[in-house]
Amino acid sequence: MNPNIVEIDHLSFGYKGRLLHKGINMVFPRGKVVAIMGGSGSGKTTLLRLIGGQIKPSAGEVRVDGEVVHKQDRDGIYRLRRKMGMLFQHGALFTDLSVFDNVAFPMRELTDLPESMIRDLVLMKLNAVGLRGAYNFMPAELSGGMARRVALARAVALDPNIIMYDEPFAGLDPISMGVICDLIRSLNDALGATSIIVSHDVKETFLIADYVYFVANGEVAAEGTPHDLMQSSLPFVHQFVHGEKDGPVPFHYPAANYQSELLNQAPVK
Amino acid sequence: MDRTKIDLWVGIFVALGAAALLGLAMKVGNLTSSKIGPTYSVTAAFENVGSLKPHAPVKSAGVVVGRVDSIAFDSKKYEAVVTIKIDKRYAFPKDTFANIYTAGLLGEQYVGLEAGGEDDILKNGDTITQTQDAVVLEKMIGQFLFSKTSESKADSKVEPSTKAANAKSGRAKSTELGDAPF
Amino acid sequence: MIKSKLFSSITQTLRGIGKRMTERIWRLGAGTRLFFLTIFYSGESFKRFHLTLREIYFTGVMSLLIIVVSAFFVGMVLALQGYNTLQKYGSSEAIGVLVALSLVRELGPVVTALLFAGRAGTAITAEIGLMKTTEQLSAMEMMAVNPIARVVAPRFWAGVISMPILATLFSMVGILGGYIVAVPLIGVDDGAFWSQMQANVDFRADIINGVIKSLVFGVACTMIALFEGFDAPPTAEGVSRATTRTVVISSLTVLALDFVLTSFMMVI
Numbered sequence: 001m002n003p004n005i006v007e008i009d010h011l012s013f014g015y016k017g018r019l020l021h022k023g024i025n026m027v028f029p030r031g032k033v034v035a036i037m038g039g040s041g042s043g044k045t046t047l048l049r050l051i052g053g054q055i056k057p058s059a060g061e062v063r064v065d066g067e068v069v070h071k072q073d074r075d076g077i078y079r080l081r082r083k084m085g086m087l088f089q090h091g092a093l094f095t096d097l098s099v100f101d102n103v104a105f106p107m108r109e110l111t112d113l114p115e116s117m118i119r120d121l122v123l124m125k126l127n128a129v130g131l132r133g134a135y136n137f138m139p140a141e142l143s144g145g146m147a148r149r150v151a152l153a154r155a156v157a158l159d160p161n162i163i164m165y166d167e168p169f170a171g172l173d174p175i176s177m178g179v180i181c182d183l184i185r186s187l188n189d190a191l192g193a194t195s196i197i198v199s200h201d202v203k204e205t206f207l208i209a210d211y212v213y214f215v216a217n218g219e220v221a222a223e224g225t226p227h228d229l230m231q232s233s234l235p236f237v238h239q240f241v242h243g244e245k246d247g248p249v250p251f252h253y254p255a256a257n258y259q260s261e262l263l264n265q266a267p268v269k
Numbered sequence: 270m271d272r273t274k275i276d277l278w279v280g281i282f283v284a285l286g287a288a289a290l291l292g293l294a295m296k297v298g299n300l301t302s303s304k305i306g307p308t309y310s311v312t313a314a315f316e317n318v319g320s321l322k323p324h325a326p327v328k329s330a331g332v333v334v335g336r337v338d339s340i341a342f343d344s345k346k347y348e349a350v351v352t353i354k355i356d357k358r359y360a361f362p363k364d365t366f367a368n369i370y371t372a373g374l375l376g377e378q379y380v381g382l383e384a385g386g387e388d389d390i391l392k393n394g395d396t397i398t399q400t401q402d403a404v405v406l407e408k409m410i411g412q413f414l415f416s417k418t419s420e421s422k423a424d425s426k427v428e429p430s431t432k433a434a435n436a437k438s439g440r441a442k443s444t445e446l447g448d449a450p451f
Numbered sequence: 452m453i454k455s456k457l458f459s460s461i462t463q464t465l466r467g468i469g470k471r472m473t474e475r476i477w478r479l480g481a482g483t484r485l486f487f488l489t490i491f492y493s494g495e496s497f498k499r500f501h502l503t504l505r506e507i508y509f510t511g512v513m514s515l516l517i518i519v520v521s522a523f524f525v526g527m528v529l530a531l532q533g534y535n536t537l538q539k540y541g542s543s544e545a546i547g548v549l550v551a552l553s554l555v556r557e558l559g560p561v562v563t564a565l566l567f568a569g570r571a572g573t574a575i576t577a578e579i580g581l582m583k584t585t586e587q588l589s590a591m592e593m594m595a596v597n598p599i600a601r602v603v604a605p606r607f608w609a610g611v612i613s614m615p616i617l618a619t620l621f622s623m624v625g626i627l628g629g630y631i632v633a634v635p636l637i638g639v640d641d642g643a644f645w646s647q648m649q650a651n652v653d654f655r656a657d658i659i660n661g662v663i664k665s666l667v668f669g670v671a672c673t674m675i676a677l678f679e680g681f682d683a684p685p686t687a688e689g690v691s692r693a694t695t696r697t698v699v700i701s702s703l704t705v706l707a708l709d710f711v712l713t714s715f716m717m718v719i
Binding site for chain 3: 054077078079081082084085086089090092093105106109110
């Protein structure tokens with residue numbers, strides 16, 4: 001059996017002559033937590049969508065469990081997606097359904113389990129994320145952190161092999177961040193799944209990731225364990241990891257010479 | 270928003286819609302009065318059916334007893350053959366008159382049946398022999414004008430003064446009449 | 452110098468018009484594609500009918516109030532205005548026919564469709580646009596649930612089922628409104644009101660045609676609302692603009708289709 005559950009092979013992707021990704025190679029071994037990091041707009045979320053088959057690559061392949069994703073027909077893609085669970089950036093809970101119904105949604109749609117079993121499973125999943133008591137709430141009544149946790153429960157509702165996280169720590173308070181951090185790791189180990197985290201939160205991600213890929217300018221700029229990357233002397237990695245103001249990613253957006261622009265007196269359009 | 274409440278309201282909604290449709294059909298439309306029962310067909314030939322249309326009512330004594338089914342042209346006798354369907358409940362004798370009347374002054378035209386006195390009754394496929402054509406408005410006006418001029422000529426000896434004026438206008442009208450296409 | 456400026460502004464205008472035309476044609480194509488996909492994936496809307504039922508509640512039942520109230524007023528105004536003109540020709544007894552035919556043939560289906568587009572159509576567009584913005588549709592896709600089958604198709608069938616019901620209710624309530632103005636208020640004879648109406652309103656030609664019209668309008672309005680929501684840019688501004696487009700495009704389409712359908716029905 002292939003030790004890697006997901007493989008990205010010489011992947012290129014772009015719109016209208018502008019390539020977002022140029023020949024990316026990544027592997028995601030089974031049972032590990034792998035992080036994809038990079039600046040905003042570097043195409044991290046797009047990688048998740050390529051893995052999930054929502055978009056097709058311009059060149060190269062994405063393989064899930066040995067099968068090429070974009071070559072699947074509709075049924076094939078749905079088959080692959082049943083092995084995946086995804087946590088979206090702000091939860092993406094269905095606003096017209098209660099917490100219970102949200103978590104029950106994948107079970108009701110994709111399985112023929114009787115309601116009694118679904119009830120037990122939903123409560124178990126909610127318990128795993130600590131929100132069993134909130135099963136009756138509507139998404140609008142939840143705080144950001146709670147909504148994120150319910151979405152996590154929903155993502156793991158059918159015990160997927162691959163769990164994908166799109167910016168799971170964005171906009172959370174420290175306690176919620178700690179909770180999510182802990183849950184990602186513990187759920188991954190409990191389910192024996194592979195987790196792919198897209199994030200730019202260095203501190204939390206480095207705590208739980210086994211391996212990290214850095215994406216910049218459409219390529220994998222650096223990769224390694226969190227420990228390696230912390231020690232890395234590569235300027236881009238160093239700037240990112242230590243949060244430095246100026247470096248390969250410049251502070252100043254390209255502009256005309258400061259002195260001449262100030263003295264120019266020409267009106268700013 | 271639990272299911273039972275939704276089901277209840279949608280049920281009420283659909284029931285209201287059905288009731289409205291039923292109401293429209295019964296009270297507003299002519300569904301109750303249209304012929305649903307068994308009928309028998311009878312034909313009648315007219316020289317001029319005017320503006321009679323299929324589905325026009327067939328009345329006798331003012332009561333709707335049937336509908337006009339179809340109107341065809343007989344190219345041998347150059348007349349219109351009207352097929353009417355009469356409700357089986359009503360029997361008409363063989364010498365029934367079939368006339369084409371107009372409802373109101375400018376209304377729709379319908380077939381009026383006036384029963385005769387014979388003992389034999391019309392059966393499916395029979396032909397009504399006594400018919401009277403539709404009144405064509407233009408002909409009626411023409412006839413009226415014509416009769417008016419003949420009247421004025423007859424009375425001209427009795428009242429010369431007023432009649433002179435009438436005669437002038439009458440003559441003017443009669444020349445028009447002479448040129449009339451009908 | 453001036454000539455080239457004029458020339459460039461003309462070409463710019465033409466280019467703009469051309470661009471907008473092609474964009475509209477593109478949208479028409481995309482909308483048609485969504486329509487066929489919706490029909491194709493409609494199986495689930497009927498196998499799990501409670502999905503459609505829920506949408507019938509939100510599009511149909513929730514529109515009842517505005518439909519009934521509007522119908523009542525429209526019927527009353529028809530009777531008033533009609534009486535005003537008819538009594539000059541001594542034909543005030545035809546008021547029933549006037550109200551009934553106007554409503555059943557035209558106003559029932561058309562006004563209902565316009566109100567539906569404004570109330571239910573915008574709600575659908577906003578709801579789906581919001582689901583797109585908050586990535587709920589993406590989430591559904593990633594969970595191997597077809598959003599068209601689960602979200603779009605039930606709403607489509609709900610609209611198609613609700614519209615004729617609403618239009619028929621509109622006609623009936625409108626006639627009642629006209630009756631109330633004509634008989635107790637103005638004093639037209641009760642019997643003449645209904646008998647003239649019955650003599651002149653044909654079930655097949657008028658009432659059924661009205662139902663057919665409202666079915667067609669239902670398809671059009673619901674599909675436009677669904678497409679605008681589905682296609683809206685995932686921002687707050689995008690969704691709000693999409694709801695405006697729904698109302699405008701639905702209204703124009705309904706009126707244009709009304710003309711086409713009426714001319715077809717006159718021939719038949």
